[in-house]
Amino acid sequence: MSLGDEHGYGESTRADDELYGGSGQTRTRLPDRAGDPYGGARRGGRSSSRSLVTVVGVVVLLIAAIAFANRGGGGSSSANGSGNKPRTTATAPTGRRPVETRTAGIPSGFPHDEQGAQSAAANYSVALGSAEMFNAGERHRIVGTVYAPDIASRRQTDLDNAYSSGTFLSNIGLNKDGTAPRGQTFVSRVIPVGTKITALSGSDATVEVWYTSLFGLSGTASTNPVSESWYTTTYQLRWVDNDWKITDFQQKDGPVPVGRDQKASTADDMTKAVEEYGGFTYAR
Template structure:
């Protein structure tokens, strides 16, 4: 049932030519059946409307996306965004399998930022697996060498052990949360996407010299369409835009560590 349809039913007046007299008795069984039919029609109408809302905006999806799209969110200050599939398949904990569209490239870039900004990147084994999943094979070895160098240095910066594990009694928190994406350029074989994100990183626990703090960044990611999926071929990062902080009192290290253990990372789609 659409929003434009009336919320109440209208009873038409009796024709003037109809003879006056008592209203004929109604069969209670038939009346009950009528009520059931009306309810069934309303339910079917609502389900049909919901189905149209979920699947009516699937332009740009591949045939395999049928039945897996979600309602398009409203873009701040712009038209509704196209619906896109949240990939159900993962490799090394990273969603893979994106549509060959501008929205699919933005979704891939968002999820790659989440993976790249996670604590798993500080461990050599999982870092290698993540880079192997999200990057174009043509540049994979070079990007892996760069990330190895960067994250080995960061391990020392945050007081982690050589294998990326936190000191005893402390919890290492490292997450990136995309705030929005912008398509800089797009073609069927390549795309450049900017992802504005906020990250939290640091050690939560007694005696921490690197308490968990926030950091705002914009990541520019170049993607290539390789073997039926979007893969990262190049990326860069700069600070900001950064909002003013201080509207809320900071939580305790215990609460931060608890939240990090209880809340899972999000998957993003456009």
């Protein structure tokens, strides 16, 4: 699941395609001026009247969205799809509890249905996009857990070659062993925003995961500060040994939202957040 980086890696490298299956270029966001690499002034201030118009506009859109959501059903039967092609719907809570079992520390035991396939893809994205993938032992554990047995060994070799590339590691600011320089914290996280199943037939499923990711080095001396990127990864899953496993995937950029007018946090604040905030188990 998840080096295109996931995400703000710097120069595009072969490792990007090895890890994420994507061909999009990646980019590193550097500070506009000297000082804290996470700092930077806000954009020019807006007038109070413009702020008022913005607030009113947001309220109007919110009311409209609530009204639309409460209209209820009534759509034509053709919207439900036919055959083995599932209906395309927006991600919404299903009421189903997240899985309670784990294999090698990764959520497992997903149901053999559409929801289970989507939940598996979301959770596997998080594991494959984590900082642990830059440690050989942890990487082997993750790959051996989320990939189908007949795929894992070959994929492991490809990933080992990609992650052990000295040029790649140097470009993203890491030491040759994949660790962060002294005084800096390496950040690599994937946060799923939504999932969509596009095909389901017996033991095979195709699931798209739209997610944002955080990638970079947090620290006052960092030249590759933590930045945000957006991707969609399409996973090919197979039902193996009573669980969904990955057989292949492809990654593409976006959809990317417009950035808000927010000031970047300091290196200390970013490091603190990464150390104090944990992740989730995702369920469709």
